[in-house]
Structure formats: structure tokens, C-alpha cells
Amino acid sequence: MTLYAIIFYVLAAVIVVTTGLAITRRNLVHVVVYLVFSFFGSAMLFYLFGAPLLAVLEVIIYAGAIMILFLFIIMMVKTETFEERLFPFRQWLPVALIGVVYLVIGALIVSSAPGNQVMLKIALARPEAFGEYLFQRHWLAIEIISLLLLVALVGALYLGRKKAEDDI
Amino acid sequence: MIVPFGHVLILAGILFLMGIFCVLVRRNLIMMVLGVEIMLNGASIAFVAAALRWQHLEGQVFVLFILAVAAAEVSVGLALIVYAYRRTGSFDPARYNLLK
Numbered sequence: 001m002t003l004y005a006i007i008f009y010v011l012a013a014v015i016v017v018t019t020g021l022a023i024t025r026r027n028l029v030h031v032v033v034y035l036v037f038s039f040f041g042s043a044m045l046f047y048l049f050g051a052p053l054l055a056v057l058e059v060i061i062y063a064g065a066i067m068i069l070f071l072f073i074i075m076m077v078k079t080e081t082f083e084e085r086l087f088p089f090r091q092w093l094p095v096a097l098i099g100v101v102y103l104v105i106g107a108l109i110v111s112s113a114p115g116n117q118v119m120l121k122i123a124l125a126r127p128e129a130f131g132e133y134l135f136q137r138h139w140l141a142i143e144i145i146s147l148l149l150l151v152a153l154v155g156a157l158y159l160g161r162k163k164a165e166d167d168i
Numbered sequence: 169m170i171v172p173f174g175h176v177l178i179l180a181g182i183l184f185l186m187g188i189f190c191v192l193v194r195r196n197l198i199m200m201v202l203g204v205e206i207m208l209n210g211a212s213i214a215f216v217a218a219a220l221r222w223q224h225l226e227g228q229v230f231v232l233f234i235l236a237v238a239a240a241e242v243s244v245g246l247a248l249i250v251y252a253y254r255r256t257g258s259f260d261p262a263r264y265n266l267l268k
Contacts, residue, residue, distance in 0.1 A: 004170040012179045019183060019206060023190040028198060035202065042209055048170065049220045051228050054235075058212075061235050066205065066242050073246050074198065077253050092193045099185050106181050116174035120220050125228060133225045134232065145236045152240035159247035 004122065007048060015041040028074045032067050039063040049120070053127040176217035183210030197249045197259045201242065208238050 015038050022034035043058040110116050135142065183206060190203030212231045219227030249259070256263050 002169055008171050008175075012175075016179070016182055016186075019186050023186055023194070023199070023203070023206070028196075031199065031202065035205070038206075039209065042213060045213060046216050046231075049216045051216050051219070051231070054212075054216060054228055054231050057232070057235055061239055062205075062209070066239060069242060069246060070198065070202065073250060077250065077259075095192050096189070099189060103181060103185055107178055110174040110177045110181075113174070116177065117172050118221060119172055120170040120176070120217065121223075122170065123220060123223060125219070125225055130225060130228060134229055138229055141233060145233060148240050149236060152244050156243045156247040159244070159251045 004048065008045070011041050011045050011048070014038075015045070029071070032070050032074065036063045036067050039067070050123045050125055051130075052124070053130050170220075173217060173221045177214060180210045180214035180217070183207075183213065186210075195260055195262070197252070197261060198246075200261070201245045201249070204245075205238060205242070208234055 018034045018038040018041065022031045022038060025031045025034065039058060039062040043055045043063065046052075046055040046058055187203045187205070187207030187210060190206060191200045194200060194203070212234050215227040215231045215234070217227075219225060219231075252264060253259060256266075
């Protein structure tokens with residue numbers, strides 16, 4: 001087992017544990033902080049897999065912008081005033097069982113399918129090469145994504161504004 | 169040499185299942201949107217590993233698009249949640265039962 005393999009397994013354990021802690025907490029602020037740890041782990045995983053630009057973007061956008069947005073909303077509205085009631089156990093027990101079945105079947109398929117035993121080789125996608133590839137092959141998708149972000153901005157502004165009279 | 173490709177797929181699958189669990193079990197709109205984020209993150213990990221597996225940049229490009237879509241989705245989703253909270257005073261999806 002190489003050093004890289006040890007790093008991968010440690011990072012995978014950290015990601016799974018922090019995500020598992022996050023989805024079971026009651027306090028939403030704790031949830032967000034645990035998820036920030038999870039996304040930092042993902043960013044390091046991206047770096048390990050040779051995507052330094054995506055690692056930086058993951059930290060900036062996921063762990064930075066998106067989680068801070070959630071934190072704003074959680075702190076803006078008083079979430080601790082009401083108690084969250086979970087769905088009754090018998091309602092989500094089938095979901096959990098089917099999820100476990102899918103996980104087992106997926107693990108079996110992944111471990112037996114040819115091509116999945118290939119060891120990942122260390123490689124590095126330089127940000128310049130990544131940017132050139134992106135803007136040569138996918139410039140139209142970039143434009144569409146920028147349009148989508150603009151629409152999202154307008155939509156969020158429209159939904160979030162305070163109405164003078166609440167009559168709609 | 170890092171690890172077999174299948175181990176990364178299993179990690180991504182576990183993350184995706186955790187996201188589904190979060191969406192289906194938690195009775196709080198904010199937690200449901202967070203579950204979607206967890207699912208997207210699992211998919212991103214699978215994409216980056218596939219980019220390394222086939223030594224091709226296409227997977228990394230897709231992760232960039234996933235990031236952008238996640239940002240747009242979160243901004244609109246949270247604006248909708250705040251709007252619904254102003255009208256009903258609750259995050260419980262079972263409380264949104266008025267058409268007016």
C-alpha cells in the first residue's frame with residue numbers, strides 16, 4: 001500500500017464520517033460546519049486525483065459560498081423555535097433497506113466488473129491545459145451556464161424581495 | 169498508483185446514498201437541499217476519478233458544470249425556502265398544504 005493509497009483511505013473515512021455526522025445532527029449550524037469539513041476532504045481528494053483547479057474551486061464555491069449561504073439563511077430565520085419531527089420510523093425503514101440493498105449490489109458490481117480493478121495512476125491536469133480544453137471544446141456550454149447563473153440571480157432577487165403589500 | 173477505480177466508485181456511491189437518506193428522512197427543507205448538495209458532491213468525486221482513470225479531461229469539465237449548477241440551484245432553492253417560510257412560518261414540508 002503506497003502513501004497515496006493511505007491518504008485516499010484516510011480522506012474517504014473522514015468524508016464519510018463527517019457527512020454521516022452532518023445528516024444526523026439536529027442543530028443546523030452543526031450540520032453546516034460538518035459539511036464544510038466534508039467538502040474540504042473532497043477538495044483534497046480532487047487534488048490527489050490531479051485536479052488542482054477543481055480542488056480550489058470546491059473550497060471557494062462549495063465550502064465557501066454555498067455553505068455560507070446556508071449559514072446566512074439558518075441564522076436569518078429562527079430555526080430553533082420549532083422542533084423538527086422526523087418522519088416515523090416505519091415510513092423510512094423501506095427506504096433504508098432498499099438503500100442498503102442497492103449499496104451491496106453496487107459494491108458487488110463494482111468489485112466484479114472488468115476495468116474497475118485498474119489502479120489509478122498519478123497525473124496532474126495543469127490549470128492552463130484544463131482552461132484551454134474547456135474553452136476550445138465547451139465554449140457553448142460555458143455560455144449556457146453563465147445564462148443559467150444570470151437567470152438564477154434574477155429569480156433569487158425576485159423571490160427574496162420584500163413586498164410592500166403581501167397580497168399575491 | 170493510488171487505489172483501484174472501484175474503491176472510488178464505492179465512496180461516491182456511499183456519499184450519494186447519504187444524500188438520498190438526508191433528503192428522504194429529514195423533515196426540514198434546508199436539510200433536503202443540503203442532501204441534494206451531498207449527492208452532487210458524490211457525483212463530482214466519481215467524475216474526477218473517471219477523468220483520472222481514462223486520462224481525459226472531460227470528467228473534470230463536467231465537475232465544473234456541476235459546481236455552477238449547484239450554485240444556481242442553491243441560490244434559487246434558498247430564496248424559495250425563505251419565501252415559503254415567510255408565508256407559513258415553518259420549514260416542515262408537511263405544513264405547505266395551502267393553495268392560496
